[in-house]
Amino acid sequence: MTELLTILYSLIEPTIKIVVLVFMVILPMVAYSVYAERRFSALLQDRVGPNRVGIPFTKISLAGLGQPMADGLKFILKEDLTPGHVRKFYYWLAPALTMVPALLTCAVLPFGGHLKLPFFDEPFQMVIADLDVGILFVFAIASLGVYGIVLAGWASNSKYPFIGGVRSSSQMISYEISLGLSVIPILMIYGDLNLGSIVQQQHEKGWALLPVTLDGFMPVFSFRDIVLLVPLLISFVIFVTSLFAETNRLPFDLPECETELVAGYHTEYSSMKFALFFLGEYAAMIIGSGFAVTLFLGGWSLPFGWGGNGEESLFWGLVAIGTFFAKVIGFILFFIWVRWSIPRFRYDQLMRLGWVFFFEIALFNILLTAGILMFFG
């Protein structure tokens, strides 16, 4: 009996973290990143963007901040049409299969250092599951996302979704390889798969891409870290580009590809099922940005080793959480910025880039990192 109670008791903390992080932070962020996409793209193209919807039944528009709520309501109230020619079971399964892996991966994302709450002796770790296989778990789960898209394309039982599904599976498989290989230099340098301790090391020695700490006003850095910047920068470029391909964002949005495939794999979907695909893409983008920030840009840590990891005081714990989300938002804006600037790749260019260039460069990069690490000991 007491064992059961301890198990139940130990479940309280993760549950609270899941509810707060997923339902109160990530999902609103998903909704508002759609809004951010529309406003920021408008800014980039000299347009206005959605600026009308505010508080209902008043003239207060709040620069359009009510738009995501209105959009969500619209998606719920729309007719949920299931065409007669689809395979129903898989057709219903597919939207959930795109959304769930995207949200699952945030379990190992360290969104803050520690949080020392009053009335508690131990500071809480700001990660849902502190897994030692961290990054492997991410790749294992993230690659499940392709099933949703493939199933949607297959179950829709029509041409365009099918082509979209096939394209997306080949694209995601191709870029998963370079995505995985580009992370290996980071793992070699920090010697750990646990994302929390990777960030902790970056907090102490400076970010992976900014390996400088300040002693007073004197910059402190080791020659080894400066040389390591070369493979890390290559890794970063490959990682970010592969991330674009993995999340089906615009320079690589061939699975959707409005001009050729109507809407790609979700052509036959409507209402909330379509919204799940749509929002799953944004959720994947947010979590992907989270991982790019965690691996290369120091996660929740401030630059130059400033601040603390929150074990000492509540203040630095909150600063760490704020820093992490500020970085993620910055990265999302970068995603949006790239989407509205760069034209789409042709399909053969996409495959060539993935298999001929990134794969080889990432492999060479691992060798280079190993060489540097061997040379400097």
Place this chain on the structure above:
Amino acid sequence: MAIVVKRPKLSILEKMYLPGIIKGLWITLSHAINRLRGKSKKVTMQYPEEKWDDQLPEYYRGAPALVTDEQGRERCVSCQLCEFICPPRAIKIIPGEIEKGDTWEKVEKQPATFDIDMIRCIYCGMCEEVCPEQAIYLRKDYVITGESREEMVHDKDKLYEIGGVRVGLVNKWNELK
């Protein structure tokens, strides 16, 4: 004969895409920065508040409307040419007579009713071209709305309200004719 298009020879930098991508990113970002600093203006208009009305060209084809002359007399003689020429058959005229004893008795005809179905109208301007009396013109009104089909049919009063007065020679009222 096949035409061989010579592919441009790309330098290594161009083949790498990266400089081009950075250039493109900079262009869009500079637009955003200029907007934020207030240096460049938005190119779109916020429709109901901002309108193009003062920039509409002279030849703009909006809603067709009937016009009166400077003395407030109807120009239309209900010859029904516009009704016949109208491609979508939006115009419906029932001709009426000018009563005996009227000063303008000799003109004989004026429209009893004159309806234009604005759901059908395609704003082609043929009615304006064909009218021998310069009685129907396409004005600059384009905000034509209604909550029912009946509301979307412009009757004679509405057409004169839109049309207003047009100054110039009118054959119909010519004293010498």
